[in-house]
Amino acid sequence: MAFFTNAIASHLRKPGGGFTGRFVKFMLKIKNQGMEIAAVANSNIEPNDVVLELGFGPGLGLKDAAEKVKNGEGKVYGIDFSPAMMAEAMNLLEAEVASGKVQLTLGDVADLPYRDNSIDKVYHSNCYYFWEDRETVLKGILRVLKPNGKMITALNKVSLNLAEQRGFLREEQYNPDQYMEQLKANNFTDVIIKDYRVEELDYTCQVITATKQN
Numbered sequence: 001m002a003f004f005t006n007a008i009a010s011h012l013r014k015p016g017g018g019f020t021g022r023f024v025k026f027m028l029k030i031k032n033q034g035m036e037i038a039a040v041a042n043s044n045i046e047p048n049d050v051v052l053e054l055g056f057g058p059g060l061g062l063k064d065a066a067e068k069v070k071n072g073e074g075k076v077y078g079i080d081f082s083p084a085m086m087a088e089a090m091n092l093l094e095a096e097v098a099s100g101k102v103q104l105t106l107g108d109v110a111d112l113p114y115r116d117n118s119i120d121k122v123y124h125s126n127c128y129y130f131w132e133d134r135e136t137v138l139k140g141i142l143r144v145l146k147p148n149g150k151m152i153t154a155l156n157k158v159s160l161n162l163a164e165q166r167g168f169l170r171e172e173q174y175n176p177d178q179y180m181e182q183l184k185a186n187n188f189t190d191v192i193i194k195d196y197r198v199e200e201l202d203y204t205c206q207v208i209t210a211t212k213q214n
């Protein structure tokens with residue numbers, strides 16, 4: 001049992017191949033669609049916005065974000081360190097990548113390969129609890145965001161509590177209050193959490209938003 005728990009926990013952090021990897025990929029697509037929709041909806045993406053998704057997984061949120069910038073000068077960037085997720089997202093976003101609207105990078109969110117003050121919105125869904133060096137990631141987000149740029153994240157407290165009970169996560173990894181305190185300590189302002197309902201899926205999750213000071 002411990003072996004299975006550890007395998008799931010490992011694939012949740014970095015989805016890979018094999019039976020457990022395929023199972024986690026399948027679950028991400030079904031279970032996390034609502035969070036991806038919530039993260040993109042709360043990013044209020046305008047056609048000329050430059051947007052970045054951290055830990056894009058299968059790429060559902062990127063697809064949604066690309067749709068919002070397709071008639072403008074905007075662009076969508078994504079970074080994820082799982083080769084399996086990169087392949088999955090590349091497949092889903094073949095046309096958007098070919099047209100240059102979407103650019104995907106296989107890399108670690110702790111080392112963002114983007115210019116300073118270049119991005120309007122950075123969003124992530126179901127992710128921050130897997131970052132080993134969260135402090136470094138937050139400093140990187142601040143660096144790449146334009147002044148007054150927004151950081152948006154979606155999470156599901158009920159699922160996270162269940163994941164903790166099943167041994168996939170520890171409370172101190174995902175505690176949203178601690179994450180919000182860390183955002184404030186890193187000079188993000190207007191740090192708020194709210195419930196968000198995704199009507200089309202009959203699904204409710206939580207969204208944290210924060211702003212980079214001018």
Ligand SMILES: C[S@@+](CC[C@H](N)C(=O)[O-])C[C@H]1O[C@@H](n2cnc3c(N)ncnc32)[C@H](O)[C@@H]1O
Nearest residue numbers: 013014032055056057080081082108109125126
């Ligand atoms: C639980 S999955 C969530 C995927 C997707 N956002 C969703 O909601 O379905 C976490 C994702 O973050 C990626 N990830 C975790 N830590 C990362 C890191 N340090 N750098 C880059 N990607 C990371 C994983 O590869 C995986 O695709």
